[in-house]
Amino acid sequence: MSIRIGILGYGNLGRGVECAVKQNADMELTAVFTRRNPETVNILTKTASVCSVSDIADWKDKIDVLILCGGSATDLPVQTPEYAKLFNVVDSFDTHARIPEHFANVDSAAKEGGNVGIISVGWDPGMFSLNRMYANAILPEGKDYTFWGKGVSQGHSDAIRRIKGVKNAKQYTIPVEAALEAARSGENPELTTRQKHTRECFVVLEEGADAAKVEQEIVTMPNYFADYDTTVHFISEEELLANHSGIPHGGFVLRSGVTGWEKENKHVIEYSLKLDSNPEFTSSVILAYARAAYRLAKEGQSGCKTVFDIAPAYLSAKSGEELRARLL
Amino acid sequence: MSIRIGILGYGNLGRGVECAVKQNADMELTAVFTRRNPETVNILTKTASVCSVSDIADWKDKIDVLILCGGSATDLPVQTPEYAKLFNVVDSFDTHARIPEHFANVDSAAKEGGNVGIISVGWDPGMFSLNRMYANAILPEGKDYTFWGKGVSQGHSDAIRRIKGVKNAKQYTIPVEAALEAARSGENPELTTRQKHTRECFVVLEEGADAAKVEQEIVTMPNYFADYDTTVHFISEEELLANHSGIPHGGFVLRSGVTGWEKENKHVIEYSLKLDSNPEFTSSVILAYARAAYRLAKEGQSGCKTVFDIAPAYLSAKSGEELRARLL
Numbered sequence: 004m005s006i007r008i009g010i011l012g013y014g015n016l017g018r019g020v021e022c023a024v025k026q027n028a029d030m031e032l033t034a035v036f037t038r039r040n041p042e043t044v045n046i047l048t049k050t051a052s053v054c055s056v057s058d059i060a061d062w063k064d065k066i067d068v069l070i071l072c073g074g075s076a077t078d079l080p081v082q083t084p085e086y087a088k089l090f091n092v093v094d095s096f097d098t099h100a101r102i103p104e105h106f107a108n109v110d111s112a113a114k115e116g117g118n119v120g121i122i123s124v125g126w127d128p129g130m131f132s133l134n135r136m137y138a139n140a141i142l143p144e145g146k147d148y149t150f151w152g153k154g155v156s157q158g159h160s161d162a163i164r165r166i167k168g169v170k171n172a173k174q175y176t177i178p179v180e181a182a183l184e185a186a187r188s189g190e191n192p193e194l195t196t197r198q199k200h201t202r203e204c205f206v207v208l209e210e211g212a213d214a215a216k217v218e219q220e221i222v223t224m225p226n227y228f229a230d231y232d233t234t235v236h237f238i239s240e241e242e243l244l245a246n247h248s249g250i251p252h253g254g255f256v257l258r259s260g261v262t263g264w265e266k267e268n269k270h271v272i273e274y275s276l277k278l279d280s281n282p283e284f285t286s287s288v289i290l291a292y293a294r295a296a297y298r299l300a301k302e303g304q305s306g307c308k309t310v311f312d313i314a315p316a317y318l319s320a321k322s323g324e325e326l327r328a329r330l331l
Numbered sequence: 332m333s334i335r336i337g338i339l340g341y342g343n344l345g346r347g348v349e350c351a352v353k354q355n356a357d358m359e360l361t362a363v364f365t366r367r368n369p370e371t372v373n374i375l376t377k378t379a380s381v382c383s384v385s386d387i388a389d390w391k392d393k394i395d396v397l398i399l400c401g402g403s404a405t406d407l408p409v410q411t412p413e414y415a416k417l418f419n420v421v422d423s424f425d426t427h428a429r430i431p432e433h434f435a436n437v438d439s440a441a442k443e444g445g446n447v448g449i450i451s452v453g454w455d456p457g458m459f460s461l462n463r464m465y466a467n468a469i470l471p472e473g474k475d476y477t478f479w480g481k482g483v484s485q486g487h488s489d490a491i492r493r494i495k496g497v498k499n500a501k502q503y504t505i506p507v508e509a510a511l512e513a514a515r516s517g518e519n520p521e522l523t524t525r526q527k528h529t530r531e532c533f534v535v536l537e538e539g540a541d542a543a544k545v546e547q548e549i550v551t552m553p554n555y556f557a558d559y560d561t562t563v564h565f566i567s568e569e570e571l572l573a574n575h576s577g578i579p580h581g582g583f584v585l586r587s588g589v590t591g592w593e594k595e596n597k598h599v600i601e602y603s604l605k606l607d608s609n610p611e612f613t614s615s616v617i618l619a620y621a622r623a624a625y626r627l628a629k630e631g632q633s634g635c636k637t638v639f640d641i642a643p644a645y646l647s648a649k650s651g652e653e654l655r656a657r658l659l
Contacts, residue, residue: 019590021592022590022591022592023590025592026471026472026590027471047592099659102655102656102659103652103655103656106655123659128659130465130469130600132658132659133465133643134602135658136643136644136646136647136654136658136659137458137461137619137643137646139647139649139658140619140622140643140646140647140648141458141612141615141616141619141646142615143354143355143648144354187605189605189607262347262350262351262354262607262608262611262612262614262615263350263608263611264349264350264353264375267607268606268607268608268611269607270604270605270606270607270608270611270612270615271604271605271606272458272602272603272604273601273602273603273604273605274462274600274601274602274603275600275601275602275603276598276599276600276601277515277517277598277599277601278596278598278599279517279590279595279596279597279598280590280591280596280598283590283591283596283598284469284590284598286590287469287470287590287598288469291465291468291469294468309655309659310643310659311642311643311644311647311651311654311655311658311659312642312643312644312651313642313643314639314640314641314642315461315464315465315468315638315639315640315641315643316464316639316640318464318465318468318469319464319467319468319639320468320471323639323640324431326464326639327430327431327434327637327639328430328431330460330463330464330467330639331427331430331451331456331460331637331638331639
């Protein structure tokens with residue numbers, strides 16, 4: 004029998020999960036739950052239902068894992084604990100500083116419901132965290148580096164769009180090659196914020212807006228741009244739609260450390276991602292962990308888990324024998 | 332209390348484990364077991380014993396995890412099952428084709444002894460396998476690529492040393508940059524053996540040996556060199572010792588795959604290692620898994636495990652709370 008997947012929230016991430024289900028033969032999409040009027044939501048999967056989130060409790064025995072596709076700011080802190088009482092759930096909660104609190108809330112709710120809840124799944128947090136953790140366990144004496152990009156930062160794009168005179172905008176975060184090379188050298192350099200990333204902005208102005216003033220407002224914006232070397236390009240709306248409507252992202256996690264009786268040998272562990280679609284890749288990671296949630300629950304486990312707590316084999320549709328014979 | 336480590340076999344790997352223990356505050360080296368006369372073996376750790384392997388059974392309750400540092404060809408297939416009856420064990424068995432058989436042997440021995448045996452730990456197999464497995468679970472539709480180097484291949488160096496007229500030799504396996512770039516492109520190219528790696532040999536001749544003949548014998552050697560573009564440099568023994576006595580290695584594991592309703596988006600996951608010392612890095616991975624073996628055994632588990640079966644958090648000396656707060 005297939006693993007029956009439910010999706011709560013049909014934005015970029017929800018659609019990504021829907022697409023990823025199609026690539027996993029042991030899964031099927033059962034229902035998409037929305038806060039909108041279900042009749043206005045058109046999904047791609049003909050065999051799945053679209054339902055109001057207010058009816059979700061009726062699906063308790065018809066869904067094996069519910070994927071929560073809301074935002075980390077206000078949706079997930081409420082939704083993940085709430086639905087972990089009813090379903091095995093997976094979310095991509097990414098407010099790093101609030102993870103301990105979110106973990107505690109989901110843990111008690113999931114235990115109450117006898118379900119498994121896996122939080123902060125994706126690539127950052129998620130695969131990046133995992134690689135950082137493995138690398139730290141292997142090289143106890145060393146230094147971590149994380150670089151993001153080249154890719155679209157939704158938060159920075161939004162910040163530009165809020166400036167008066169800006170009609171539309173897209174911001175790319177770009178790792179600085181020289182800084183990456185310095186991290187790879189094994190010399191454990193200290194790198195400043197400005198040395199590690201640059202920011203490139205493509206901005207469409209409202210009619211009659213003052214370009215120089217908008218540019219000045221962008222490059223001096225605290226937290227978002229002031230600490231970076233930022234380039235601003237003014238382009239037409241047509242050009243923005245034609246060349247900048249994708250959501251690519253990626254990045255690099257490195258650990259550089261030493262071994263040997265006198266710490267005489269250097270080692271560099273590097274993990275990197277180059278993604279055409281940030282939400283679709285995140286969705287693909289989420290689905291692998293949905294498989295794990297399903298299996299762990301079948302084993303009788305409950306409570307909150309993260310990528311650190313789950314043995315890799317649980318993510319794969321292949322058996323232990325197959326994995327050992329083909330991938331070890 | 333510290334995790335008490337025993338080492339069986341004091342070659343490059345055994346010495347690497349000894350050095351790595353010093354970097355892990357929750358571990359101590361208790362004893363090194365050798366097939367040689369213990370009086371002839373000088374170890375670096377003043378507080379550890381050097382003992383004959385024939386006395387190893389006496390240490391059953393004094394060692395928490397025994398690290399098996401023998402070779403995969405003849406030592407480990409015998410030693411790992413034998414000692415898994417007495418101790419929790421970790422090995423770096425790397426004959427990929429024989430892993431299923433080795434797993435079965437260690438599994439029954441470890442279960443008989445009520446111990447945990449973790450096999451094929453290191454980087455290949457080990458961290459490379461793990462990254463391949465994660466990447467396959469995340470991107471079910473895609474293609475895997477593995478590149479080795481730049482680094483010393485012991486097997487190829489040995490093969491050269493067996494040629495008549497060769498006094499000493501070191502062989503480097505080198506990934507071809509153009510092939511790496513092709514794999515990173517996301518175009519899923521088919522790459523031949525010759526396209527992926529080149530081989531560079533540094534050879535010291537015996538007095539009076541025929542260089543042209545030796546070179547011809549190397550580059551045409553079946554399996555080892557015939558399928559590669561191979562460069563041979565003849566150098567003096569002094570130069571070999573001065574510039575080629577290290578054991579660096581490393582490599583790249585990539586998976587390139589697609590997502591999206593029409594498979595329209597490409598993604599590349601890449602993991603790479605750049606290692607000054609192959610045995611010391613392998614030892615560092617082994618010790619992280621020794622910590623896992625110890626903890627799993629404390630939980631009452633037994634039998635054979637691989638890197639696929641062990642939740643990442645077991646490898647770290649940090650608590651779950653710390654890991655979530657600092658590394659997730």
